Amino acid sequence: MLILLFYRLSFRLAYIFSYNLFQFCGHTWILANNIARFLTFGKDALADTFYSVGFVMSLCQLLSILELLHIADGIEKARLLPRFVQVMEKNILLIMVILLEEFQSKPVVFAQLFLWNILDLLRYPHELLCVMDTPSIAMLWIRYTLWIPIYILTVAIEGFTIYQVLLHVEPTAADSSPLKATLSTHIHLPFLLMVYLPFLALGASVTVWQLLKERHHQLGKWNKKMKRK
Numbered sequence: 001m002l003i004l005l006f007y008r009l010s011f012r013l014a015y016i017f018s019y020n021l022f023q024f025c026g027h028t029w030i031l032a033n034n035i036a037r038f039l040t041f042g043k044d045a046l047a048d049t050f051y052s053v054g055f056v057m058s059l060c061q062l063l064s065i066l067e068l069l070h071i072a073d074g075i076e077k078a079r080l081l082p083r084f085v086q087v088m089e090k091n092i093l094l095i096m097v098i099l100l101e102e103f104q105s106k107p108v109v110f111a112q113l114f115l116w117n118i119l120d121l122l123r124y125p126h127e128l129l130c131v132m133d134t135p136s137i138a139m140l141w142i143r144y145t146l147w148i149p150i151y152i153l154t155v156a157i158e159g160f161t162i163y164q165v166l167l168h169v170e171p172t173a174a175d176s177s178p179l180k181a182t183l184s185t186h187i188h189l190p191f192l193l194m195v196y197l198p199f200l201a202l203g204a205s206v207t208v209w210q211l212l213k214e215r216h217h218q219l220g221k222w223n224k225k226m227k228r229k
Helices: 002-046 049-063 066-073 080-099 107-131 137-175 178-183 189-228
Strands: none
Touching: 002 049, 002 066, 002 107, 049 080, 049 107, 066 080, 080 107, 080 137, 080 189, 107 137, 137 189
């Protein structure tokens, strides 16, 4: 029985470590690719940024849905609601960009991918250190303090991206014939995006509130741990 329990714990530990390591390596590759391309080709690199890193980004974001199961199952200790909002807002926006191929070359897509990678590269190293039971106060501060303003900036860029999509798809919808407008998803997309914007703002506000509570809890727990030593 004890051997089975040990095996189960070891498997869960190996799994969550491998998952966080995969996400860290994936986002490191995407960020390095974007920076290298921008330094090499300048503004011309913005046009096909999504073409060069879109598959890896899509894979990382698709797998991030597993994090909701990690939290629900107790493998990862975190608040479910803010993680749910973060995962869903990224995946919804990413699906929209994938469907609108002609929008993928916009500079705002490059900015969005860049900020998403920064966010994840500030989070996954902390998660890896926690799995190895070697937490760092520097990574803890980055994860629960520096991460929050960058997240707010990321949500602002997400809102701007949606605004840019609205400007992009509305002429398409206006030029469609009545029959095509009824059948085309483009005619519904502007309305859906305008409805989604308030939900994005509300979800981000709740997420920031939850993150601030989590920050207070995590830093308070670290301070108590240091006082005992």
